[in-house]
Amino acid sequence: MLRVVVLGAAAGGGVPQWNCGCPVCRAARIEHSELRSTQTSIAISADGAHWFLVNASPDLRQQVIASPQLHPREGSLRHSPIAGVILTNGEVDAVAGLLSMREGSPFIIYGHPNVLAILKANTIFNVLGEGNVKRQPIEADQAFEPKLPDGSESGIEILPFAVTGKVAWYLRDKAQPGGRGDEVGDTLGLRIRDKTSDKYFYFLAACAVVSDELKSRLAGAPLVFFDGTVWRDDEMIASGLGSKTGQSMGHIAMSGKNGAIESLAGLGIERKIFLHVNNSNPALLSGSQERATLERAGWQIPRDGTEIVL
Template structure:
């Protein structure tokens, strides 16, 4: 199995177009790396790829990558707006929980809009039930509980935010993808874990805390993740204000001192 980090930043990317914080200023000056919005592609054979979350940057991320289906971890715009840019497909195969599908259909209205351009085949995802993606590749979604405000008022059912465990049944390699998490969910040992690194501190955005936005601050996840038993742990979905985006920051050094990594766009791992 191959997994490619297509985008490692949170919504808005890094630098964010309207932000002049220390990190965005440094990235614009060349002291940091530009990053697109969070997304992942997985393949069992490097010929057929599955897209996890369709970011608004999907057009530049996938280019000529042959996509077979899209799997969503939630209905946030930075994870679903890219579906509209895939409207040229004759049929768009979409894996999502009932809660995510309902939000995109009855809440944001994104799916009815997309359906005016292409046919959508919804593959309902049940929590904790493995399903095949391709020969030699299985996937299982698990709930990532959140108290984040339900923006569209369509309900707060389990499955509003999920993580995915992807397994190569030939090699036994396992990857867990959790780009959004308000608390640390139960995660079984795995070879690679890609985990929510949106904010380093809970008060990074002032009164609007990381927790209120549905994210667990890195300063609260470093210890638990370093002792989780995963072979390799990388932070993804990193907000443009997060100092770990700067190679020489104390926060980056703290992450690396714990044996964890900061993902980059284009990073590929083989399991």
């Protein structure tokens, strides 16, 4: 049995964002607490006792407190069921929460060498001493099985694959850690499979383009978590919230020609869930035309704490 807990479904800054007075953030702050969401991460488990995080958001401490599945074992002075963290990119949204895991519990960080090089280059991550917190390289198109604390098999197979995205924003126009000259591995999607039941799903927190290859990969999947950052590519510019397009940040729009909704239609995906949804995105408002369009197309936006069992 494969269990998935949505720890957070928002993009960077969460909902409401601390310094934002846009319609969504105002509503979340004042009238509609159900809109509140922490930054994107999920937890997965094959046995219900050991859990792996996919990305460690800046809100990780709050997410762990809110998730009974991730609480210390009853009667233990120090314990965590979190056995590892799988990183899909090196953005602040994905790695900052690692710093909340510095209190001595052992776990393994799995990441592409490009992303692990970012951690190594930033000495603040040395608070996660490698004697206690191992760092395990993963490669695109090479399946691996994350390990339990005693070194035994977790029962989960993870297949990383490259998707079109961008290098972490804070590294634009800078020398890249590790000295590599391309962006392969900076943005990964994951196929996550329970080895016993053969149930599986896909996780893509960032994706700039839905290629024919990606369509073929996702076709017929029982469950897909997909990048839902913006409704339209120029959303932040049009709303006066910023100067970046979705594409410039490495994110496809939900709507429009070649948007996620159109591109992933007709592929026989059983359940389609948007995450990494930015506070600028009007589809977050339940009564909006954008939400109605999204739902008619068979998509959902989850609330924090949603658990799915495959």
